[in-house]
Amino acid sequence: MEKSLLIAGFGGQGIMLIGKMLGFAASKAGMNATFYPSYGAEQRGGTANCTVIIGDDEIGSPVSRRLDTLIAMNEPSFVRFVDRMKKGGVVIVNSSLVQSKVEDKDVKAFYIPANDLAQELGSVQVANIIVLGAYIAATGILDAEFAKQVIAEQLGRKPEMLELNMQAFDKGMAAVK
Amino acid sequence: MSKEFIKGNEAIAEAAVRAGCRFFAGYPITPQNDIPEYLSKRLFEVGGNFIQGESEVASVNMVFGVAATGIRSMTSSSGPGLALKAEGISNLAGARVPSVVVNVARGGPAIGTILTAQQDYLSATKAPAPGGFKCFVLAPATVQEAADLVYEAFDIADKYRTPVYVLADGMTGNMMEVVELPPMRELSELPSKDDWRVNKLEQDGNFRSISSYSPTAEGLQEMNEASEAMYQQWDKEEQRWEAFMMDDAEYVVTGYGSSGRIAKSAVKELRAQGIKAGLIRPITLVPFPKDAFDQIDYGRIKEIFVAEMSIPAQYADDVRWATKSKLEIISVLTSGGVILETEAIVDAVKERV
Numbered sequence: 001m002e003k004s005l006l007i008a009g010f011g012g013q014g015i016m017l018i019g020k021m022l023g024f025a026a027s028k029a030g031m032n033a034t035f036y037p038s039y040g041a042e043q044r045g046g047t048a049n050c051t052v053i054i055g056d057d058e059i060g061s062p063v064s065r066r067l068d069t070l071i072a073m074n075e076p077s078f079v080r081f082v083d084r085m086k087k088g089g090v091v092i093v094n095s096s097l098v099q100s101k102v103e104d105k106d107v108k109a110f111y112i113p114a115n116d117l118a119q120e121l122g123s124v125q126v127a128n129i130i131v132l133g134a135y136i137a138a139t140g141i142l143d144a145e146f147a148k149q150v151i152a153e154q155l156g157r158k159p160e161m162l163e164l165n166m167q168a169f170d171k172g173m174a175a176v177k
Numbered sequence: 178m179s180k181e182f183i184k185g186n187e188a189i190a191e192a193a194v195r196a197g198c199r200f201f202a203g204y205p206i207t208p209q210n211d212i213p214e215y216l217s218k219r220l221f222e223v224g225g226n227f228i229q230g231e232s233e234v235a236s237v238n239m240v241f242g243v244a245a246t247g248i249r250s251m252t253s254s255s256g257p258g259l260a261l262k263a264e265g266i267s268n269l270a271g272a273r274v275p276s277v278v279v280n281v282a283r284g285g286p287a288i289g290t291i292l293t294a295q296q297d298y299l300s301a302t303k304a305p306a307p308g309g310f311k312c313f314v315l316a317p318a319t320v321q322e323a324a325d326l327v328y329e330a331f332d333i334a335d336k337y338r339t340p341v342y343v344l345a346d347g348m349t350g351n352m353m354e355v356v357e358l359p360p361m362r363e364l365s366e367l368p369s370k371d372d373w374r375v376n377k378l379e380q381d382g383n384f385r386s387i388s389s390y391s392p393t394a395e396g397l398q399e400m401n402e403a404s405e406a407m408y409q410q411w412d413k414e415e416q417r418w419e420a421f422m423m424d425d426a427e428y429v430v431t432g433y434g435s436s437g438r439i440a441k442s443a444v445k446e447l448r449a450q451g452i453k454a455g456l457i458r459p460i461t462l463v464p465f466p467k468d469a470f471d472q473i474d475y476g477r478i479k480e481i482f483v484a485e486m487s488i489p490a491q492y493a494d495d496v497r498w499a500t501k502s503k504l505e506i507i508s509v510l511t512s513g514g515v516i517l518e519t520e521a522i523v524d525a526v527k528e529r530v
Contacts (some may be wrong), residue, residue, distance in 0.1 A: 026355070034352055060443075062348065
């Protein structure tokens with residue numbers, strides 16, 4: 001098994017953070033993982049993206065033209081990457097900010113209003129953790145317990161923020177039906 | 178052993194510390210900045226020293242000075258910085274000072290781009306600087322291999338009294354991967370350097386010197402002949418490469434470093450499509466693993482696909498030499514920060530099937 005995921009959105013939406021967190025979670029689950037950030041002349045308000053590959057075996061290229069999963073946190077990212085999906089691929093769409101729909105019948109789409117759900121919890125900043133939960137629920141790529149351990153390690157400095165992030169993760173998982 | 182999910186540059190830095198590196202001097206340049214950043218804190222935790230020099234020239238010469246006392250020392254940079262360190266590296270080689278030089282390569286020519294590329298192959302392997310010498314050159318393809326090779330680089334440097342040049346690239350430096358880091362070496366276990374280090378007096382009480390300079394022509398020729406004997410020993414004993422699916426291969430793909438790992442993905446994909454592809458991935462660039470190419474069945478294989486993130490192609494020249502021009506070379510190239518895609522290699526091979 002080897003699955004490619006591209007996470008894309010505005011700079012500041014916590015794209016890189018959830019990409020890295022998935023790598024940490026995969027490592028805890030005993031799998032291999034690569035995280036490759038698009039770095040360089042990225043601007044605030046521009047698009048940021050990273051590729052995460054998770055697999056049982058040695059991972060070759062850390063980037064992939066064809067994607068198993070796409071997390072599109074904003075409209076420009078959706079438009080730019082949605083045509084790269086493999087047959088049977090999964091797109092997690094932040095429908096709070098993306099109006100477009102997935103037209104390819106061979107691709108499964110989950111429309112998660114991540115910003116709105118985050119606002120309900122009291123902070124739009126946890127929208128990324130909501131889609132992280134949605135991604136785990138939609139793909140079943142690894143046990144949610146490993147992701148929660150990573151949340152506790154990475155985001156656990158302030159108890160109230162940890163609680164909020166855990167709620168966000170659960171809410172994201174529950175949003176996938 | 179526990180595994181960690183860690184960034185390439187940090188794995189390189191931590192592996193150096195665990196290998197016994199206790200001195201680093203460097204000057205900032207992307208995409209290698211995490212190496213000095215990490216070491217600026219970490220080296221002091223283990224009783225080492227870190228200096229951000231006023232320039233590349235100063236930094237590499239500080240490494241010369243400290244390494245000449247027998248302390249395991251390293252510098253790192255990227256293409257434009259390596260150009261400025263060139264004369265210092267020449268000195269390290271000429272004076273036979275064991276040291277480790279890391280290049281996290283970026284796109285060129287000149288300042289080029291901060292993005293990943295492989296445009297320093299020729300400068301790393303043929304002529305890092307004027308004067309005619311070689312560094313031992315290692316080319317990691319993954320973060321694990323970067324950690325392992327940097328760790329080993331210090332042993333190779335000590336064994337031969339040579340600078341070891343680790344040619345990584347921005348992809349390996351900036352990606353994160355699951356890695357098992359090597360164990361911490363005790364400094365007391367490291368090989369003694371009492372027979373040459375400058376901070377020990379000769380038995381007659383005289384000071385020692387260590388230099389790439391000789392006052393006589395014959396003396397310099399002797400030094401160069403000794404280096405040449407070392408290069409020949411590397412050729413005989415130190416060639417290293419990964420061969421994958423070569424036994425029945427009809428199409429050979431080759432690449433080093435990040436292109437090597439991408440090429441391996443391409444070979445797996447081609448095999449999944451029923452095409453008999455194989456991979457040769459050099460791990461040492463100096464010595465060049467020409468034995469790997471001697472083992473090719475030239476009756477069965479007619480062409481070789483060279484994957485490289487460099488335009489013009491550089492590594493391809495050595496492939497042509499190692500295959501004695503018996504194969505048609507088909508280059509699959511990107512440059513300037515454009516990442517080579519698995520699919521581009523797969524497509525190039527399929528066009529010929």
